[in-house]
Structure formats: C-alpha cells, structure tokens
Amino acid sequence: MNIHPYHSFDLTVSQMQEIQRELRKKIQETPDINQPKIVCGVDLSYWEDQAVAVITGMDYATKEIVETITYTDTVSHEYIPGFLAFRELPLFLKAWEQLKLEPDIVFFDGNGMLHPQRAGLATHASFFIQKPTIGIAKNHFIGTYDPPGETQGSYEYIRDQGEIVGAVLRTQTGIKPVYVSVGNQINLSNAIDLTMHFVGKHSRIPEITRQPDLLSKKIRRELQTKR
C-alpha cells in the first residue's frame, strides 16, 4: 500500500512535540463506516534491539484472515511515554509497503486521540497511510472516567481538558476493560461498535489486534531462540 511521506524520524524531542501539535489540528471527524470490506490490525513484538511488525488483514464479515505481512528490523527509538509512534511507525510503515489488499480501516495497539496532544500512535499513523484508524490500548494512559458497567459492551467516556477523548470499554463481562479512541477519519461511537464487532467469544482484546499480537510474539520466540 502507498505511504504519504509526512516527516523523517531522526528528530529531537522538541521536534517530535512540534509534529504532534500539527497533527492535532488535522484530525477529521467523519460519518459512520458501516460495512467495511477489509480491516487490518497492527502490533509489534520486541527483543534486544530488534522488533517485528505484523499487519493482519481480516475480512470484516467473515473475520477470516486474508493477508499477513511481517517486517523485522532494528529499533531506532527508545520508548518514551507520549512518543510511542516514533518508535513503532518506522517498522510498521515498512510492513505497510508490502500490503497488497486495500483496507478500509486500520486498528493499532495503543492510543489515538487518547493522548496528551491528541496525537497517539493510531492518529499519527493515519497521516502516513491515509486511512481511518482506531486505537485499542490495554492500559490507561490519560484522562478521567467513571468505571464502566460490568456487563459486556458497557462503556464510559474518557475526558481530558474538558473534552471526550476516548472510551473505556468492557469487551467481556467481569473482565478488565480496554481503552478505545479515534485515530483519525472516524468517530468514537463508530470506533466502539467496530471494536465490539471483532470481540471473540472469550478474548478481552478484539481479534483484529489480538491476531497480530499472537503472531508477532510467535515470530519473536522463533528468531530469539535462534541466536
């Protein structure tokens, strides 16, 4: 798939902050996307100074995996809370170049607007791939919220600086919720519905990001014990 070169990744922290302030201004709200055909999920696994990025393409209706892309390379950036995108995007974009099917939506393991500058990984990625994106985080990052109901599908909005920036969603009854946020080119209620669509019978994490998570961990184990 095509990539729109937005910026390089050889940057200082202040330059990264400047980019995030610019991204924030360009986030688009859009009408619901109801019947996507292909949806992708992205995740990375790390070991030593390496990482593997995995993109799983799934048929929205049947939830069958229709394409799998992997890309392994050295990681250039350390993890700094608030700057995850600068660590993960370089490898993700190399994997994206190999993607053949054209997805209608892309899910990321991390946040979108649920970020101090409304410019988390999912939001940042959308400006390179020009696709609607959604962020699914397993842990709380910013904002405040009331605890969601205990039953599957219950959610509460997450607020920061007076605005709704995401939702804490109970994907399984009685299980720790996940954090959903708009990346770009989509709206929050649509993101929540799409996330629930991919929730399997027993997994907390929707299959769209669970599949690349499982595969990237498997690849990491293989490449790690090989050395």
Next chain:
DNA sequence: GCGACAG
C-alpha cells in the same frame, strides 16, 4: 516535590 506513565 510526588506520583503516573500507551508499548
């Protein structure tokens, strides 16, 4: 100063 802190 203290605590929090996506992956």
Next chain:
DNA sequence: ATCTTGTCGC
C-alpha cells in the same frame, strides 16, 4: 514491551 510456572477460577 519483556523477564517467567504453576495455579486459582469461571
């Protein structure tokens, strides 16, 4: 994210 086995519970 990763280091790590068994074990309690639905």
